[in-house]
Amino acid sequence: MANNSDAGKQKPNRPSTESKNHHVFLSGALSGIIEGLTIQPLELMKTRFQINPGQPLRLLPTARDILREGGVRQFYRGSLPEIVGLIPRATAALSTLEFSRRELRAAGGGGQLGAGAAYLSGALSGVTEGLAFAPFQVIKVRLMAKEHLGRYRNSWDCLTQVVRQEGLTALATGLGPTLWRNCIWNSLYYGSMYLLTGEG
Numbered sequence: 001m002a003n004n005s006d007a008g009k010q011k012p013n014r015p016s017t018e019s020k021n022h023h024v025f026l027s028g029a030l031s032g033i034i035e036g037l038t039i040q041p042l043e044l045m046k047t048r049f050q051i052n053p054g055q056p057l058r059l060l061p062t063a064r065d066i067l068r069e070g071g072v073r074q075f076y077r078g079s080l081p082e083i084v085g086l087i088p089r090a091t092a093a094l095s096t097l098e099f100s101r102r103e104l105r106a107a108g109g110g111g112q113l114g115a116g117a118a119y120l121s122g123a124l125s126g127v128t129e130g131l132a133f134a135p136f137q138v139i140k141v142r143l144m145a146k147e148h149l150g151r152y153r154n155s156w157d158c159l160t161q162v163v164r165q166e167g168l169t170a171l172a173t174g175l176g177p178t179l180w181r182n183c184i185w186n187s188l189y190y191g192s193m194y195l196l197t198g199e200g
Contacts (some may be wrong), residue, residue: 079140118191
């Protein structure tokens with residue numbers, strides 16, 4: 001006789017793909033904000049180093065110069081575009097990743113993705129991520145640059161001045177290298193994670 005002790009028990013529901021993606025998005029956005037705020041002072045100094053046309057800068061003198069410009073708060077100049085840009089950045093990357101995986105899986109007969117398709121879907125997510133985040137990066141760098149001190153009151157003022165004086169294409173400055181970087185990184189990261197975990 002069959003044991004009825006488990007008859008009333010239900011198997012726990014596994015989280016849906018939509019719920020899982022929602023949690024991934026939220027955790028990714030939160031970790032991105034924490035990361036951005038943590039490394040922002042170093043990011044500011046790195047940007048100063050990269051766009052300095054004269055003699056190479058040194059870390060401690062540059063930090064002292066930034067403190068003299070506006071105190072500790074000055075180290076976080078340009079952080080708002082970075083944080084706000086995390087939303088379209090994460091949305092573009094994850095939605096493209098899921099869409100491309102779904103389409104590539106359907107094209108392959110509905111089974112697991114092969115290595116090529118897994119890496120391709122990651123690379124495609126890097127394209128939309130770069131396109132979505134590029135304008136925020138441009139505004140961030142403009143605010144960080146020492147030669148622009150006093151030119152822009154805030155992020156919105158910087159955006160309006162750039163568009164008015166240089167056109168919308170100025171918001172795509174540096175897009176080429178950004179797309180290459182994102183495609184390579186996203187392809188390796190998301191492709192490898194998919195192949196290692198078998199999830200998608």
